[in-house]
Amino acid sequence: MGQDRIWWRGVVAAATVGLVALAVPGPAFAKEGPDLAAVERLVTDFADQGGYPGIAIAITKGDQVVHVGGYGHDSSGAAVTATTPLPAASLSKSFTALAVMQLVEAGKMALDAPVRGYLPDFRIADPRGARITVRQLLNQTSGITDGTLPEKSLPQPDSLAAAVVRARDATLAADPGTRYSYTNTNYHLAARLVEVVAGEPFAQYLRRHVLDPAGMQASATIDLTPRDLPQDVREGHIYAYGASIPLAEPKRFVNGSDGVITTAEDMAQWLIVQNNAGKSANGVPLVSAESIAAMHTSSDPRWTYGMGWDIDQEGRVRHNGVWFTYTASQLLLPSGYGIAVIGNSGIGLGNEGTDQLADGLATLVAGGKPSSGAPIRLIVDLVVAGLTLLSLLLGLRNLRRTQAWATRLVTRPAWRLVLRLLPRLVPLALLVMLPDLLSQVVAAGRDITFVQLGYYSVALVTWTTVAAAMNLGVLGTRTVALVRLRRSTGTTPVPEASAQLAAR
Template sequence: MRAVGPSPPPHTLSPRRRGALGALAACAVTALTVLTGLCPAAVADETGATAAELDRFAERYVERTGLPGATVAVTKGQEVVLTAGYGHAGDGEALTARSPMRIASLSKSFTALAVMQLVEAGEVELNRPVRRYLPGFRIDDPRGARITVRQLLDQSSGMSDRTFPDASRPEQPDSLKEAVAQLRTAGLAAEPGTDWNYHNPNYHVAARLVEVVSGQSFGTYLRRKVFAPAGMDDTVAAEAAGTPAPDSLADGHIRAYGMNIPMPEPDHFSAGSGGIVSTAEDMAKWLILQQSGGRAANRERVVSAGSVAEMHTPSANEGRYALGWMRRVPDGADRARQPQIWHGGSLSTYSAYQFLVPDTGYGVAVLYNSGITLTEEDLWGLADGLLALTEGRTPPQGGSSLWKIDAVFGALTAATAALGIRGLLRSGTWATRRRRRPMWRAAVRLLPYSFPPALLAVFQPGVDFLMGGRDATWLQRFYAVPAELSFLGIAALTCLAVVAARIAALVRAARRSAHATSAQREAADPSHST
């Protein structure tokens, strides 16, 4: 159920009545402020978009794009402007501002904050080697000894998916300790500090560092030192294998052929890098903490303002990535937009974005119960539209092209299957017409059928290359592009089946031709008969 504070319509009143209503309004605002502090809800903002406008846009956007569901948090400074849920969960229940959602790689900003707390306590220095605090951190490259704590957090350690493909490893670790131990076989793609590579194990190591230095499990540390002080009572973090799955967390969705299909998240290790489950209400508190210089909505100091500024300041040599956050400075056609501190996250069945706009004081978090797809516009458009409204810009109307793309691939899949069946049924006729021709000509005719199987064979390495070397399993790839991969898979299998059937038919035709020729010879020369 959405909590929305509607904007009152303007009225023409006498001065006396305006004064009386003004006093009444002042009392109402005071009461609303107190209630907001006790139970964050949606309020109207005086200088930007109202809660009702934001709510109306989000509701219509989810409907128009066909997204299964999303939850939203919008804050300004220390105020909650809107927390709401739209659509439905995988179990059919309506999403609300308190529905648990996987926040994927937004988890990295929490890990970075935990490390910064240890920095403030004098127990860790960002520019010291990781091995100083975590002796068990070893990789298969002597340069690994020079990797610093900062280089883990700003993804410039030199480790990458190309040298250590963690997602597709057949044996996923059961703990942060094991995750770090598995890195002994990892290499470096670059000298530490010289190149930027988005690599989840950087944050596995950072989370393990928190465990070792604090003497607490990572999940316990976050619960005691981050979630509780911030008032995030419904937020939990992974401590062991896989992603946490509270009883109230429903399956997310994959999107295929215009449908939203509930599916379980593929099992993968994500502690420290993507294992947090939160709610829109809790994410509003997180945004307030970030916009308030490290103070929670209840005014408790969680981290210093200097540490918050450090986390928001890019330090990687590519100029954008900070410590668990990224900086985006619009240019060109986007110049009307304000600079943003942000981070995104994508799993197979959930996605998330968080934005801070320092110039306006707004914060926006959007959590989706659908994962990465061939096009990201549907997910990006909702967050961008909310930001546009807070800046006085016209938001996108919404409307997905994904179903159209899937419809094309669905039609191609059906046509391919039909042609394949036809080819199988007519393989005998095809072979009969070619039994007296040279075999190389038949081979040439069959050569085009090798293209779909070849494309399927190079699909994984090809996608890895297009995504900058990012690693994923076949199942994760399928969840992202089910219609497209189904077409390619069926096309490859159909082509292989048709080729096999035609070759078998050619062999049978050749044998029949040989037997017929032998019979003719015997009939022409009785001396060869027995």
């Protein structure tokens, strides 16, 4: 842990801090902005606390870039800079929503028309699916949920067309338009809608109509991780016991939902589009100001999600992004500031992503002093490590006492012995149910596989595995010891009253 921090601080000290020239023609950097030394302190403190080896940020105001920069290093040891390509994760949904709004403005589709009218192949295993509208996909109110279509647990498609086919097994958790439920499937379908209506692959459409006009030449979108990741996108990290471990993203279909690869420089251009009434830094219109406002606003007071954007408790417009090896956040402030953050480590117990850093930067640009939290991620892992060690020691102690335990209880009725041993299966049941439990308790019903759970928390999976293994070992050895002892001594269970006396 200490060596990791020394290495991290050495890299940070060597990283370039300052303004980075934009890769495409655009407006000059803003003359006023936050204290860059304060920005560096905030970013590096957050990185230390959250276990992020590298972080890239972008800060804009109106149509101007305030600051773009990178801090720390990637999994190859190279410095993270403003031009380092990084996954934007679910920030990608805002790109898909804008592409849909372009086609709406062009009169090629209507937000409140059924999806099936534009996408004839769209069928689900619920007759109500015929009523799902374009707006409901973008609002995350289609009725499809991770519970009715577990998109991470199912076999992964390799194209948007295949994602539509996979969705045919979906049912609805609620009538379309009546309940908000976040799922990547809605945005897989929305991206396929763009393909079909525009008559070109989604990646090509996004390049020609969104990324290039916005001045985001270094950005792209992919179908499948890790297969389609560009070679210059390094592995992200998972976190365990104070160490950040490089690891490839698990296989997932991400196009339309969380497949955009970008840079801090390019994200600055994206923030400008959002805060500049739909126009790029060079004045190129991507969508109207009305469409931008519609995407940033919930269409129903029952939920806060707009179209590819959410509204937080302070009324600010934002969206976060989560891969298992990267996290990201984008935040738009009423003052005209835009903030984007991408970090090269996944979420986990004690770390729910980069929103805390985005909020700290928002406080900083407003002239406030951000609060710095404790290193919760490390504390949580150390507590779980202590529980793991305790489970191991208790298991070993019980294994050593197996013969004495069997000798003492050999005359007990069989049903009472079963009741004593049955709780030993609880840790195994917990291990088997852990993905579902975590999904309901932590992830608001989002789907997760057991392998992905290992990415989320090595410490938690290790603890439950050790506890299950030790308890199964105790259960097995005690059962064998009882059987052998009864066979060797010819002992038979005594009536319950006698057994109670014998036990005294």
